[in-house]
Amino acid sequence: MDFLQPATWAEALEAKAAAREAVPIAGGTDVMVAVNFGRLRPTTLIDLTRVPELQEWGLDDGAVRLGAGVPYARVITELGGRLPGLAMAARTIGSPQIRNRGTVGGNLATASPAGDAHPALLAAGAEVEVASVRGTRRIPVSEFYRGVKRSALADDELIAAVRIRPPAGPQQYSKIGTRNAMVIAVAAFGLALHPDRRAVGTGIGSAAPTPRRAPEAEEFLAGELDGLWESRGELPAATAGRFGELVAAAAAPIDDVRGTAAYRVHALSVMARRTLTWAWADYRKGDPTCA
Amino acid sequence: MRLSCSVNGTPREVDDVWEGESLLYVLRERMGLPGSKNACEQGECGSCTVYLDDVPVCACLVAAGQAQGREVGTVEGLAPAGELHPVQEAFLEAGAVQCGFCTPGLLVATDDLVARTRAEGRKPADAEIREALAGNLCRCTGYEKILDAVRLAADRMAGDAR
Numbered sequence: 001m002d003f004l005q006p007a008t009w010a011e012a013l014e015a016k017a018a019a020r021e022a023v024p025i026a027g028g029t030d031v032m033v034a035v036n037f038g039r040l041r042p043t044t045l046i047d048l049t050r051v052p053e054l055q056e057w058g059l060d061d062g063a064v065r066l067g068a069g070v071p072y073a074r075v076i077t078e079l080g081g082r083l084p085g086l087a088m089a090a091r092t093i094g095s096p097q098i099r100n101r102g103t104v105g106g107n108l109a110t111a112s113p114a115g116d117a118h119p120a121l122l123a124a125g126a127e128v129e130v131a132s133v134r135g136t137r138r139i140p141v142s143e144f145y146r147g148v149k150r151s152a153l154a155d156d157e158l159i160a161a162v163r164i165r166p167p168a169g170p171q172q173y174s175k176i177g178t179r180n181a182m183v184i185a186v187a188a189f190g191l192a193l194h195p196d197r198r199a200v201g202t203g204i205g206s207a208a209p210t211p212r213r214a215p216e217a218e219e220f221l222a223g224e225l226d227g228l229w230e231s232r233g234e235l236p237a238a239t240a241g242r243f244g245e246l247v248a249a250a251a252a253p254i255d256d257v258r259g260t261a262a263y264r265v266h267a268l269s270v271m272a273r274r275t276l277t278w279a280w281a282d283y284r285k286g287d288p289t290c291a
Numbered sequence: 292m293r294l295s296c297s298v299n300g301t302p303r304e305v306d307d308v309w310e311g312e313s314l315l316y317v318l319r320e321r322m323g324l325p326g327s328k329n330a331c332e333q334g335e336c337g338s339c340t341v342y343l344d345d346v347p348v349c350a351c352l353v354a355a356g357q358a359q360g361r362e363v364g365t366v367e368g369l370a371p372a373g374e375l376h377p378v379q380e381a382f383l384e385a386g387a388v389q390c391g392f393c394t395p396g397l398l399v400a401t402d403d404l405v406a407r408t409r410a411e412g413r414k415p416a417d418a419e420i421r422e423a424l425a426g427n428l429c430r431c432t433g434y435e436k437i438l439d440a441v442r443l444a445a446d447r448m449a450g451d452a453r
């Protein structure tokens with residue numbers, strides 16, 4: 001096995017282009033589990049932890065550009081205000097040790113339907129910036145997931161960053177598991193209200209072959225909120241209930257060891273209703289100049 | 292491959308490290324530091340918790356080469372040989388150790404928590420202790436005595452600081 005330690009982004013991209021079967025490793029919280037259990041025997045590991053660009057975040061063109069290698073612990077401590085939905089999701093991931101190492105880039109490349117970053121990124125309308133020696137492209141996160149643990153990443157590409165616009169309104173994240181720490185989601189839901197665009201963002205986790213949005217629920221709610229954005233009036237309970245039903249209807253879950261399909265559908269409707277109720281309450285309290 | 296890194300403040304160098312090997316394996320099997328325990332090799336139990344550049348991580352999930360040139364701190368390095376760190380003393384006194392398999396990881400996680408809160412001039416709240424130790428499983432104690440030990444360590448170390 002080769003172990004490559006590129007010191008620059010250009011070197012990393014060249015290494016990946018030269019050995020397309022090579023496996024990148026960032027926090028190692030997915031890769032090393034597979035290696036330890038003999039499920040993965042890569043010919044080459046490319047350690048990305050020495051590439052400085054991947055460990056940074058910054059503001060670029062009005063968006064937060066979050067380097068693929070920034071661990072969750074830093075998303076929580078440094079970006080709680082700028083990326084509230086993602087930070088909430090990050091707080092639910094694994095344990096402190098896992099959050100100290102695990103990265104959003106690793107979560108994206110693994111592309112597990114249960115990955116916790118995905119619903120938050122979908123709701124926020126994030127873009128994934130990927131690169132190769134051929135150049136850089138941006139993929140809307142909703143087009144990034146291509147099947148169970150499959151993504152739009154080509155075999156010579158690496159994830160450079162995710163780009164997320166700062167929130168114009170409240171964001172929420174809700175996850176169901178068997179305990180409060182160290183659980184893979186049985187089902188999860190991310191919500192973002194975008195008062196600036198009069199739009200609603202959603203993300204469903206662990207309840208379909210890929211993370212996915214609930215477009216009908218988004219459109220329904222945006223329609224119902226027409227007029228309410230300005231008045232910041234009360235949200236009818238029936239609206240929240242219907243939103244929950246439409247979110248649940250967008251899922252396509254299976255029965256597995258963590259839960260049944262029926263439970264997941266039910267849990268999603270409850271999480272969608274609750275997160276909307278919390279988010280709307282926040283919005284009503286909010287400073288009107290923010291919107 | 293050859294791996295050079297600092298372990299508990301001492302430069303170490305080992306040869307013939309397999310590229311897919313974990314830092315945990317290197318510490319236990321190649322460096323003769325069996326304090327960090329191997330219980331799950333999948334990040335679930337925390338018994339392999341070590342500092343990597345001052346950040347607590349599961350050594351079983353760090354590829355050996357990722358530690359190249361870095362500072363590793365293990366349970367063996369908490370106190371000088373033959374002495375006990377206040378966190379270790381607190382675990383003994385509170386009866387927080389039964390079989391002891393989880394203890395090294397809990398000691399490192401507790402040391403990190405208490406050092407952080409102490410630097411802020413305060414003691415950790417109970418919820419904070421639970422959160423900080425959420426990645427460390429114990430099959431014996433039922434955790435109550437572990438929580439007692441953390442509170443005891445935090446009290447004593449706050450006393451030191453005064």
Ligand SMILES: Cc1cc2nc3c(=O)[nH]c(=O)nc-3n(C[C@H](O)[C@H](O)[C@H](O)COP(=O)(O)OP(=O)(O)OC[C@H]3O[C@@H](n4cnc5c(N)ncnc54)[C@H](O)[C@@H]3O)c2cc1C
Nearest residue numbers: 026027028029030031093094103106107109115116159334
């Ligand atoms: C105990 C435990 C608990 C966990 N709990 C959760 C949880 O609650 N929620 C959750 O979502 N996940 C959880 N995970 C899974 C894992 O921590 C996450 O998926 C994490 O985001 C992976 O990031 P990483 O940096 O460790 O990835 P790595 O393991 O380093 O890599 C993961 C994948 O991404 C690829 N990769 C990494 N970086 C890049 C890049 N820049 N470009 C291209 N490919 C790249 C790797 O080749 C690999 O295929 C848990 C894992 C463990 C061990």
Ligand code: FES
Nearest residue numbers: 332334337339351
């Ligand atoms: S052995 Fe590393 S977490 Fe269990």
Ligand code: FES
Nearest residue numbers: 390393429430431
């Ligand atoms: S004392 Fe036995 S596992 Fe904790």
